[in-house]
Amino acid sequence: MTQLDSVIKPKTKRSKRFLESRAPKLTEDVKSAMIMKGGNTSLTITQALKDLYSLRKPNAVLYKKKNITRPFEDSTSLEFFSKKTDCSLFLFGSHNKKRPNNLIFGRLFDFHVLDMIELGIEKYVSLSEIKASKCPEGTKPMLVFAGEAFDTDNEHKRLKSLLIDFFRGPTVSAVRLAGLEHVLHFTALDGKIFMRSYRCLLKKSGCRTPRIELEEIGPSFDFVLRRTHLASDDLYKLAHKQPKALKVKKKKNISHDAFGTKFGRVHMQKQDLSKLHTRKMKGLRKRKGEVVTGDISRKRISRKRPCS
Amino acid sequence: MAAHSVEALLAKAEQEEAEKLRSIAVHKELDLEFDVGNLLACDKNRIESRDFREQKKEDFLRSLARDNTQLLINEIWKLPTERVEEAIVAKLPEPTTPLPREKPPPKPKPPTKWEQFAKLKGIQKKKKTNLVWDENAKEWRRRWGYKRANDDTKEWLIEVPETADPNEDQFAKRVKAKKERVAKNELNRLKNIARAQKVKVPGVGLTPTAQQSKDELVRAVSVAKTSTASVGRFQDRLPKEKAPKNTGKKRKFEPLIGDFSNEKQKQLELLKVMDSKKPKLDITKAVNKQMREEDREEASAKYKKGAGKKGRKGNMSGKGKGKGGKGKGGKAAGGGGGKKRSKPGKR
Numbered sequence: 001m002t003q004l005d006s007v008i009k010p011k012t013k014r015s016k017r018f019l020e021s022r023a024p025k026l027t028e029d030v031k032s033a034m035i036m037k038g039g040n041t042s043l044t045i046t047q048a049l050k051d052l053y054s055l056r057k058p059n060a061v062l063y064k065k066k067n068i069t070r071p072f073e074d075s076t077s078l079e080f081f082s083k084k085t086d087c088s089l090f091l092f093g094s095h096n097k098k099r100p101n102n103l104i105f106g107r108l109f110d111f112h113v114l115d116m117i118e119l120g121i122e123k124y125v126s127l128s129e130i131k132a133s134k135c136p137e138g139t140k141p142m143l144v145f146a147g148e149a150f151d152t153d154n155e156h157k158r159l160k161s162l163l164i165d166f167f168r169g170p171t172v173s174a175v176r177l178a179g180l181e182h183v184l185h186f187t188a189l190d191g192k193i194f195m196r197s198y199r200c201l202l203k204k205s206g207c208r209t210p211r212i213e214l215e216e217i218g219p220s221f222d223f224v225l226r227r228t229h230l231a232s233d234d235l236y237k238l239a240h241k242q243p244k245a246l247k248v249k250k251k252k253n254i255s256h257d258a259f260g261t262k263f264g265r266v267h268m269q270k271q272d273l274s275k276l277h278t279r280k281m282k283g284l285r286k287r288k289g290e291v292v293t294g295d296i297s298r299k300r301i302s303r304k305r306p307c308s
Numbered sequence: 309m310a311a312h313s314v315e316a317l318l319a320k321a322e323q324e325e326a327e328k329l330r331s332i333a334v335h336k337e338l339d340l341e342f343d344v345g346n347l348l349a350c351d352k353n354r355i356e357s358r359d360f361r362e363q364k365k366e367d368f369l370r371s372l373a374r375d376n377t378q379l380l381i382n383e384i385w386k387l388p389t390e391r392v393e394e395a396i397v398a399k400l401p402e403p404t405t406p407l408p409r410e411k412p413p414p415k416p417k418p419p420t421k422w423e424q425f426a427k428l429k430g431i432q433k434k435k436k437t438n439l440v441w442d443e444n445a446k447e448w449r450r451r452w453g454y455k456r457a458n459d460d461t462k463e464w465l466i467e468v469p470e471t472a473d474p475n476e477d478q479f480a481k482r483v484k485a486k487k488e489r490v491a492k493n494e495l496n497r498l499k500n501i502a503r504a505q506k507v508k509v510p511g512v513g514l515t516p517t518a519q520q521s522k523d524e525l526v527r528a529v530s531v532a533k534t535s536t537a538s539v540g541r542f543q544d545r546l547p548k549e550k551a552p553k554n555t556g557k558k559r560k561f562e563p564l565i566g567d568f569s570n571e572k573q574k575q576l577e578l579l580k581v582m583d584s585k586k587p588k589l590d591i592t593k594a595v596n597k598q599m600r601e602e603d604r605e606e607a608s609a610k611y612k613k614g615a616g617k618k619g620r621k622g623n624m625s626g627k628g629k630g631k632g633g634k635g636k637g638g639k640a641a642g643g644g645g646g647k648k649r650s651k652p653g654k655r
Contacts, residue, residue, distance in 0.1 A: 007501060024411035031410055088410040110411050144376045146351040160350075165407050168346050174397045175347070180384065185373040189355050196369055200377060205331045209385040212378045214370055240406050243413035 022086055026243055030170040031107075034087040036063035038070070038094030044101050044124050045093040051127045051219040052091060055167065055184075055197075057137045061085050071104055072227055075113045083111050089166055099226060105162055109231075109239040117159050118226035119193070130218040135182040135199055140169040142180060142200070147188030155228050156188055178202070183214065193223040332382060334375045342383050345403030349380040418504035421496070428600075430607030461486075526552070 010016040035053050037045065053062045069077045071092055078090060092104040099120060106116035127134070143164060149156045167184055180200060187194040199217045202210035231239070253265040341350040351372075360368050387398040419427070426432075439448040442457035449457035466478040502508075520528070530552040534540035562571070581588065 007498065009497075024414045026414065028410050107408065108410075109408055114408060140347060142347040142349075142377065142380055144349045144351065144373065144380060146353075146355065146372055146376060148352055148354050150350065151352050161405075161407065164346065164348060164405060168348070171345070171403055172400060174390075174392075174399045175384075176395045176397050177385070177389065178395065180347070180381070183373060183377050185369070185376065187355070187369060187372065189360060190357055194369055196373060198370070198373055198377075200381075202381075206327075207329065207332065209332050209382050211331045212374055212381055214374045214377065216366070216370065236408065238412070239408035241409070241413065 026245055030059045031089050031165065032059040032061065032085070032087045033089035033091060033166065034061045034063060034081055034085055035091045036067050036081070036093075038092060039066055039068040040095050041066075041093055042095040042101055044121060045095050045103070047126045048103065048121060048124055048219065048221070049091065049093045054127065054137065055141075055219075056169075059170070061087060071106065071113070071116055072118070072229060075116075078106075078113065079108065079111050082108050091166075102226070103223075105159075105166060106229075107162060107165055109235070113229065114231045114235065114239055115158055115162055116227075116229040117155070117162060118228065119221075119223040120226050121221055122192070122224055123220075123222040125218050125220045127218045130216060132199065132215055132217050134217050138169075139179065139182045140172065140175065141167060141182040141184045141197075143167060144183060144185045145188075146185065149188035150186075155225065155230070158228070158230050159193070159225070160186070191224070193221075193225065195219075195221040195223065332378060334378050336375070336379070340376065340379050342380065343403055343405045344383055344387065345401050346405055347380070347384070347400075348405060349376055349383075351376050418500075420500040421503070427611075428604060428607055430610040432611070 010019055033056055035049050035056075037049060041049075049062070053060055063081075067077065067081075069092075071078055071090075078092075082088060082090065088108045090104075090106050090108070092106070094102045094104075096102070099118070101121040101124075103119045103121060104116055105119065107114050145160055145163075150160045151157070163186060180202075183198045183200050185194075185196045185198065187196075197217055197219060198214040201213040201215060203213055205211035230236075255263045255265075257263065336351070336353055338351075338353050341352065342348070355372070384398055387400065389396050389398050391397070436451065438451060440451045440457040441447075442449045445457070449455060451457060460482070466482075468474060468476075468478060472478070533543050533552070536543060
């Protein structure tokens with residue numbers, strides 16, 4: 001927002017830098033997430049929140065205390081927290097009789113709630129329950145979505161986009177091939193969503209590409225979809241709007257052929273002057289009645305001569 | 309014999325190749341959709357729920373995940389690689405999945421009043437050197453800030469000008485002037501912000517200035533006079549004082565029955581204006597408009613021309629970095645816009 005050109009000027013360089021870091025940017029930083037629990041939580045939820053925090057770790061804030069709010073009823077407190085910590089993703093866990101073991105995934109745009117999707121945990125295996133060697137923290141996971149529901153159902157589509165946003169980690173220009181260790185697999189099946197987390201073992205296959213073996217490391221969830229709050233179409237579109245400066249400008253006179261060879265045009269061809277639009281005058285316009293083409297052409301010639 | 313063995317060898321090699329590929333090949337009815345920039349794969353194939361129920365759940369999910377991951381890994385391994393510090397690194401393309409932004413894209417800063425004026429006049433920013441020669445200290449010093457060159461706040465002696473009051477404190481005067489400049493600048497900044505946000509700029513009746521002009525004094529008097537409960541209605545006038553100018557007019561109506569000839573003339577005049585097709589031309593306004601347009605064109609032309617070269621135009625004080633010397637005396641280059649303009653109405 002207009003934090004930078006606010007009425008009160010930052011007094012020190014440090015505070016100016018801080019405001020700049022919070023101001024909207026052309027290429028944005030990694031989205032950070034706040035992970036918080038509601039008024040009542042079960043052991044499952046607390047553990048799940050901790051595990052999901054460890055999956056997201058450098059770009060997340062874990063709130064240790066209770067926050068008695070209900071995001072689907074009033075999201076102002078969430079918006080306040082997001083402004084405070086500059087987070088645009090949130091994960092809210094709660095537990096009550098009506099909705100036991102409840103997780104709300106959500107994201108914000110311009111400090112206002114864009115999407116919220118409520119998922120109930122039916123089965124949960126924590127990270128520590130499975131005794132296997134884990135992936136190091138901050139590994140960029142490979143995300144796989146399976147099931148046609150993710151492609152057909154509107155809510156599932158939005159959930160997929162939200163989960164990608166939540167788990168994808170930083171955008172990087174290159175990855176170390178040996179470091180591709182972590183796989184998050186989401187399966188939509190029978191109205192449930194199965195989230196599994198695997199460690200990926202690269203085995204020799206005899207050719208360059210390795211053969212993959214997977215080993216479950218947890219956490220794993222069986223989710224059911226509960227309430228949803230999806231952004232309206234125009235707000236969703238507005239949130240996707242990319243700044244003009246990011247679009248790559250087309251360079252003139254450079255072309256590529258099918259093999260990727262680059263061609264540059266050095267010399268301009270001669271311009272076709274007959275197609276040139278010149279100044280039109282009323283008296284020189286073609287009249288409707290005249291159809292004799294030869295007459296017109298002769299006329300044109302006679303008109304051109306005195307000019308040259 | 310030899311030919312036969314060659315054929316056999318080739319067949320064998322082919323078979324081996326196929327065997328190798330088998331371990332990494334996965335067959336799917338529909339191809340997966342990849343977004344390698346995000347390390348993301350989407351499997352759109354229908355999952356048979358019967359298979360799911362028959363097999364053990366976890367095993368089924370793991371085998372599904374293995375197949376999909378294998379396909380994703382195959383895709384990633386196709387990318388161009390390079391070696392960085394003993395590690396093989398694959399270059400990822402840009403992510404293609406559209407995801408919403410965190411905040412709306414930054415808006416360009418609205419121009420300040422000065423920037424608008426400078427653009428109209430074609431005034432360009434000039435880069436000043438950071439270091440300036442200090443004649444007293446005999447060294448290069450910063451132009452601004454702590455320990456700056458030619459610092460006029462650190463002088464221990466100020467000559468009292470002949471016209472000034474001898475009892476006036478010249479040091480205090482300087483400090484006061486500086487404070488007022490700062491305050492004025494701050495006011496301008498706030499005005500710019502208000503204008504940028506399209507808030508009505510609060511009417512700053514009269515800003516304090518060192519020397520008030522006659523106009524300003526007149527305005528101050530009229531403001532003071534109308535600032536009574538009756539909006540200045542019962543305010544006395546001094547002898548010889550003129551009526552305040554540019555105050556609101558009161559409507560005056562003609563009497564209902566009275567001067568008929570005058571009324572007739574007025575109506576006729578109005579009809580005359582309406583009848584003539586020619587628009588009434590306000591020459592002063594038109595000329596002003598024309599001149600402003602010319603100014604703008606000139607400025608834009610100059611801006612386009614001048615954008616390419618970055619010559620410094622002789623405002624460097626003395627020995628700059630040496631390079632700048634070339635640009636000195638460049639006043640003529642900046643000319644063209646400097647021609648004198650006659651008063652608006654006289655063209």
